[in-house]
Amino acid sequence: MSSIPILRIRGHLLVPVQPDLSDEVVNRLQNDVLEAIAGERDRSGGLLLDISGLQIVDTYVARVLADTASMAALMGRRTVLCGMRPEIAATLVQMGYLLEGVCTALDVDDGLDLLGLPR
């Protein structure tokens, strides 16, 4: 499997998430994202996790993604989870998993607005 793409957009890091993440891939995504954050010379931008392509979640995947956002935030990166599909949001809430404390946006555009220009 190829590595997780981490893109740069307007001074921010953008990570597009695949349709179905195995445990191994979602764990590697977490590692790669946190390492990319630590290794970035430009510290001013935020992190956008684009989950608009994510078709399948369970509480494991959701938790690793939410944890990744919290960890990035702890490292000082403003972080937004962007583009959760309606059926994914409905499923997680029905299960009782509310992703509290995670900043979310309707799509990457809105996420970029939330983050604003790099400081």
Added chain:
Amino acid sequence: MTPGAHASSTERLQIEAEADVVVVRRRARELAIAQGFDAFAVAAITTAASELSRNVWCHGGGGHALLETVSDAGRVGLRLRFIDEGPGIADLELALRGGCSTGRSLGLGLSGSRRLVDAFHIETSPGEGTTIEVLKWARFPH
């Protein structure tokens, strides 16, 4: 077995590794889409399949899943069974209440899956294993 639901063919998938959890949920998703489930129902049954096969793998010591499409009086659905011969669930009431895990996890898998499906049956006995059957109907016939 769920009364009144007629099964067509049954598929059997092994659950012996984490990768098998992905195989089961992808197949459940394909079958749900083929049955004409709406996006919310597809996500619901796919997620339940993932949670329950994960439990087979990590709590039940491995086992298998049976996936079948069912029909009853013009409506169609999907019936999934998750079978293992692991330790069984000692305190079923506690496990189904949610928010409780024997691992270090959220403990939402069982209780959450139950809320995502139309019918949920569980049979478990200590030392003999666990069988969980879930059924979901396509909501909007077409």
